[in-house]
Amino acid sequence: NAGVTQTPKFQVLKTGQSMTLQCAQDMNHEYMSWYRQDPGMGLRLIHYSVGAGITDQGEVPNGYNVSRSTTEDFPLRLLSAAPSQTSVYFCASSPYGLAGGSYNEQFFGPGTRLTVL
Amino acid sequence: QKEVEQDPGPLSVPEGAIVSLNCTYSNSAFQYFMWYRQYSRKGPELLMYTYSSGNKEDGRFTAQVDKSSKYISLFIRDSQPSDSATYLCAMSALYSSGGSNYKLTFGKGTLLTVNP
Numbered sequence: 001n002a003g004v005t006q007t008p009k010f011q012v013l014k015t016g017q018s019m020t021l022q023c024a025q026d027m028n029h030e031y032m033s034w035y036r037q038d039p040g041m042g043l044r045l046i047h048y049s050v051g052a053g054i055t056d057q058g059e060v061p062n063g064y065n066v067s068r069s070t071t072e073d074f075p076l077r078l079l080s081a082a083p084s085q086t087s088v089y090f091c092a093s094s095p096y097g098l099a100g101g102s103y104n105e106q107f108f109g110p111g112t113r114l115t116v117l
Numbered sequence: 118q119k120e121v122e123q124d125p126g127p128l129s130v131p132e133g134a135i136v137s138l139n140c141t142y143s144n145s146a147f148q149y150f151m152w153y154r155q156y157s158r159k160g161p162e163l164l165m166y167t168y169s170s171g172n173k174e175d176g177r178f179t180a181q182v183d184k185s186s187k188y189i190s191l192f193i194r195d196s197q198p199s200d201s202a203t204y205l206c207a208m209s210a211l212y213s214s215g216g217s218n219y220k221l222t223f224g225k226g227t228l229l230t231v232n233p
Contacts, residue, residue, distance in 0.1 A: 004160075040125065042225040043161070043205065090160050099149050099209045099219035106221070108160030 001026050004109035006091050012115045013081040021076040021112050023091030031094045032074040033058070033106070034066065036087040043090065048098065049074055081116045088113050120144045123206055123224030132233050136193040140206035140224045143187065147208040149219075150182050152191045155203045155226065164204075165191065196231045203228045 007022045025032065033048040045058030049068040063085060065077040074093075078085060092106040123140045130136055138152075149168055153161035165180040167173045167189075173180045181190040189208075193200055206224040 040225060042121075042123075043207075043223040045221070092160075097219055098221045099211075104149075104219075105163045105166075106161075108162065110160050111158070 003027065004091055004093055004107050006089075006109040006112050008112060009110070010113045012117065013078075014117050015082060017081050019078050019081065021078075021089055021091075021114070023074045023076065023109060024072050025074075025091075025093040025107070026072065027093060027095070027107065028071060029093035029095050029107070030071070031097055031104075032068065033092045033094075033098065034064070034074070034076045035090045035092065036060065036085075037090060037111075038087050046076065046089075050097075078114075083116045086114060086116045121206065121208060121222050121224045124227055125225050127228040127230060129230045129232060130196055132196060132198060132231055134196050134231070136191075136196050136200070136229060136231075138191040138193075138204050138206075138227050138229070140189050140208075141187055142189070142208055144208070144210055144222075145184075145187070146210040147222075148211065149209040150180070150189050151207040151209075152178075152180055153205040153207055153223075155205060157202070161205055198231050198233050201230045 004025045030051045034046040035043045044060050047066040049055045055066050089112045091109045094104050094106045097104045121142045151166040152164045154164045155161040167182050170182050170184045177194045179192040203226040205226040209219045209221045
């Protein structure tokens with residue numbers, strides 16, 4: 001199993017550009033999430049999905065869109081990049097939910113480092 | 118007051134030292150308590166979790182939860198250079214009824230360096 005994979009690993013954008021961060025998992029997990037990690041801020045939830053076709057907003061959803069057409073894939077779209085979106089983005093998946101713990105352990109991808117100029 | 122407070126460090130210790138990492142929280146609805154380890158330029162990985170107050174041990178690691186004081190700790194015995202990483206505490210609470218809808222909140226992380 002590859003686990004959770006993310007592409008690209010690094011990306012530089014100009015203000016106003018759009019792009020899609022890709023996330024895929026091969027563990028047949030129902031729950032998938034996107035987080036951003038900023039210095040001094042910790043991990044913050046952007047959007048999450050409880051299954052194919054079902055998504056919901058997290059703590060910091062503005063400026064981001066998601067969709068979930070398959071169990072495996074959960075792309076994150078930046079509509080019009082802003083310097084405030086410079087961050088490290090992590091995708092995570094879990095089998096049953098977001099509670100954490102052994103049954104709901106979140107498996108994180110390696111991250112995408114995004115810089116918006 | 119933030120829901121979860123964690124001293125970001127950095128913390129530097131010699132090899133073999135006992136390390137104590139701590140988080141405090143304000144939301145009494147938190148039910149699950151976790152510690153994640155994150156190596157440089159990698160994603161976080163679950164290290165330990167607990168559901169209730171008390172201690173849980175796994176090898177050199179001990180997780181401690183004191184719900185009455187809203188305080189959790191991670192102890193690392195006989196610390197090794199390979200333990201050098203950022204340690205994130207995380208806690209979850211049920212935020213809506215009718216299902217298992219939990220909200221997971223992370224601390225900012227503490228950067229630990231264990232020197233040989």
